[in-house]
Amino acid sequence: MASPEDTIDLDALRAGDQAVFAELIRRYHTALLGLVRPMVGDAHAEEVVQEAWIKAHKHCSRFAGRSTIKTWLCSIAVNEARMQLRHDKRESELRMQDSSGEDPYLERFNSQGSWSSPPAAWQADSPEALLAQGNLADCLEKTLTQLPGNQQALIQLRDIDGEAFETICNELALSASNARVLLHRARGALYRMLEHYEETGEC
Amino acid sequence: MLNCRELVQETTANPDLLEGSRLRLSVRLHLMMCRYCRRYVRQLQRLLALLRRQHDSDKTCPPETVERVLAEIRQAELKQPDPPAS
DSSP states (O other), X not given: OOOGGGGSOHHHHHTXXXXXXXXXXXXXXXXXXXXXXXXXXXXXXXXXXXXXXXXXXXXXXXXXXXXXXXXXXXXXXXXHHHHHHHHTTOHHHHHHHHTOSOOTTGGGBOTTSSBSXXXXXXXXXXXXXXXXXXXXXXXXXHHHHHSOHHHHHHIIIIIITOOOHHHHXXXXXXXXXXXXXXXXXXXXXXXXXXXXXXXXXOO | OOOHHHHHHHHHTOTTGGGTOOOOHHHHHHHXXXXXXXXXXXXXXXXXXXXXXXXXXXXXXXXXXXXXXXXXXXXXXXXXXXXXXX
């Protein structure tokens, strides 16, 4: 199956083809808004993403193709959000957001590190069977959009888009060890949602 | 010897878990002995497979939004043309 990226003509984009750039906006504007919203809040999200598009437009002739175009756009948007927070002297909020949320597995183990509340067996035994259950896709989407910016970016780029981990760390300016901690938290939050959904049928 | 908490930590933070990366020997030994951790890793892999299916469901935005963004880009570039190359 062709990835959506395959249909973007990168040579035309670098040459300044406005129709190709418009196609990028059509595809990724909503995703970029979702990415920066947890970082800067509703009031600033549109402005930050608009600024990201201006930067992307200015520099797209130099897009080297080391990452996918979506990863490149995400990194510009995340950087813009960081600049906005710096401008508002709210940088510490970002650090707090990144480290926010307790360990999703905090209560699950005893003092020896063994399961005190082990995972229960699920009814659904495949991704198809899981997705066939009511509104699970919506629940996943909701949980994803509530994750802090960098956690959401990691899930989006690594687990959804399959981008190389090293590339993501470079683009988001995260150390590999920090990115692993964030990945653990983000996947833990999604796992906890899915586990709850399996038990109760609700988000 | 790895305990369950450490196994969960290590597998959940493994960026390549879905790609079938070779897990450390201590992880594999623990998995051979612990059915709860086997179940956890299987469920986590199911979650990751589920996420991968979301790939093509990126939500596109309407033409008027695209036009608005493009108009703002043009405005910004009129105000601040590219500096000449030094």
